[in-house]
Amino acid sequence: MPERPTRIVLVGFMGSGKTSVGRVLARKLRYAFEDMDRRIEERTGRRVAEIFRDDGEEAFREMEREEARALSSLSRRVVAAGGGAFARPATRALLQEGALTVWLRCDLERILARVPADGSRPLAANRAIMPALLAEREPSYRMADVVVDASAGTPREVADRIVGLLEGRKRKRTSARR
Numbered sequence: 001m002p003e004r005p006t007r008i009v010l011v012g013f014m015g016s017g018k019t020s021v022g023r024v025l026a027r028k029l030r031y032a033f034e035d036m037d038r039r040i041e042e043r044t045g046r047r048v049a050e051i052f053r054d055d056g057e058e059a060f061r062e063m064e065r066e067e068a069r070a071l072s073s074l075s076r077r078v079v080a081a082g083g084g085a086f087a088r089p090a091t092r093a094l095l096q097e098g099a100l101t102v103w104l105r106c107d108l109e110r111i112l113a114r115v116p117a118d119g120s121r122p123l124a125a126n127r128a129i130m131p132a133l134l135a136e137r138e139p140s141y142r143m144a145d146v147v148v149d150a151s152a153g154t155p156r157e158v159a160d161r162i163v164g165l166l167e168g169r170k171r172k173r174t175s176a177r178r
């Protein structure tokens, strides 16, 4: 029977639930969970907000690209990508390598309700730019292999939708071989 993808990368806007869904999904699949933002914070010993403030966004994007490269050689992982990572072509290509990419699609209203404007996410501090930022990034998120509705349901329910998709893909590939 064909194996399931060894890496599943969750992409989508801030507040779409990549981290909370990713943790549940990893547990269900018995994969390790990786959060790109946390990995960058651990590696640098600084918070994402500090990196944005002191070094600027471009420096952070470069760190994301390095992190995507490091992750591309790991197996049995569920990865929560940062909200801007998949919008950068070089980082996107690394995240796509050998992985199943999943867009957690979430409506703006839900995003605004979930994401605090407390400065922990520098790009969410300015609420006025969020609609345009989401619209600008949607074409990139659409490049993910599959889309899952993440506007409604608990992280467990959204993770179950992804498991359902994995099972469906497996069935499809198995019957295509017959």
Ligand code: S3P
Binding pocket: 012, 013, 014, 015, 018, 037, 048, 081, 082, 083, 084, 085, 120, 121, 122, 123
């Ligand atoms: C960002 C999203 C954040 C974090 C940083 C920039 C973005 O990640 O990487 O604040 O550009 O959308 P989450 O999507 O995990 O919040």
